[in-house]
Amino acid sequence: xxxxxNGWPNGWYQGQYNPHVYIPPGSFPNQPYEPAGWHGFxxxxxxxxxxxxxxxxxxxxxxxxxxxxxxQPVREGIMLSTWQQISHVPAFVKPTYELxxxxxxxxxxxxxxxxxxxxxxxxxxxxxxxELLQKHIEDSEWGIxxxxxxxxxxxxxxxxxxxxxDKDKRLKRIDWLGDTPMFKxxxxxxxxxxxxxxxxxxxxxxxxxxxxxxx
Numbered sequence: 001x002x003x004x005x006n007g008w009p010n011g012w013y014q015g016q017y018n019p020h021v022y023i024p025p026g027s028f029p030n031q032p033y034e035p036a037g038w039h040g041f042x043x044x045x046x047x048x049x050x051x052x053x054x055x056x057x058x059x060x061x062x063x064x065x066x067x068x069x070x071x072q073p074v075r076e077g078i079m080l081s082t083w084q085q086i087s088h089v090p091a092f093v094k095p096t097y098e099l100x101x102x103x104x105x106x107x108x109x110x111x112x113x114x115x116x117x118x119x120x121x122x123x124x125x126x127x128x129x130x131e132l133l134q135k136h137i138e139d140s141e142w143g144i145x146x147x148x149x150x151x152x153x154x155x156x157x158x159x160x161x162x163x164x165x166d167k168d169k170r171l172k173r174i175d176w177l178g179d180t181p182m183f184k185x186x187x188x189x190x191x192x193x194x195x196x197x198x199x200x201x202x203x204x205x206x207x208x209x210x211x212x213x214x215x
Contacts, residue, residue, distance in 0.1 A: 052188060054093045058086050058122050061185030061211050068183040069215060070133060071162065071174050074126045087123030092206070095119045100204035101129065101186070102196050105212050106176045107144060108132060109196075111204065129183070129210060133174040142171070154178035177212055184211040 050060045057063035066086070068077045075083060091099070097114045112128045114120045145151045159175040162168075174181065186208040193207050 052186075055186060055208075056089060056091050056122055058089065059091055059125060059186045061187040064183075064185045066183065068126060069181050070130055070177075070183050070212070071181045072130075074123070074130055077130075078126065083123070087121065087126075089122050091120045091122050091125055096206050098204055098206065099125070100207040101125070101210050102193070102207065103210045103212070104192065105180065105210075106133075106173065107141065108173065125186075126183070133172065133177070135173050137171040137173055137176070141173075151178075180212045180214050182213045182215050184213045186210055 048063070050057060050063045052060050052062075058066055066078065066082070068074070070077065074087075078086075090096075096119055099112045099120050100109060101112065102109045110128055110132045112120055112124055114124070145155065155171065155175045155178060158178050158181075159171050162172065162175060189209050192209060197203070
């Protein structure tokens, strides 16, 4: 059932209703149509609020209902109808052209930059994360977990399961996530961001932490 058959929540529009995409409650029957895009929040007191109102709720860890197994390409892991709704939508209220993503779940980082004349979209973030984690694990990276028996065994177990499908015998970064390859959203943690920042490297204004969980 479409809970918003009579209108969209005030402040943003993301295309046709899809039960796999979260839309904050509250309907406005008289609200005029807006072009496809996302225009931020304008909550009433009775409606849920994200800790990060500048971030599209499709991406926010405390709001997203998107369930994406990041081992799969986005067009396979996210329903086509859902992907068509969210892929082109801006990731932030304010036009954003550069984004740094880090994680407590893996040691890498990724900088996503918008193409000329565009802004960073939700689709670019999902695609960027998938691409990052499809790279092979390097020898120096493996050295990080060589003496960590628990983490090493979790990576090898995940790799064995993946290798049965893609036949790639080398370890991939996605294996690092073990049994937690499900995208759980982006969030902020300033203390972790400061500790994770490489001394001497440039700061990126929009730095976010990606969370993962079990399927």
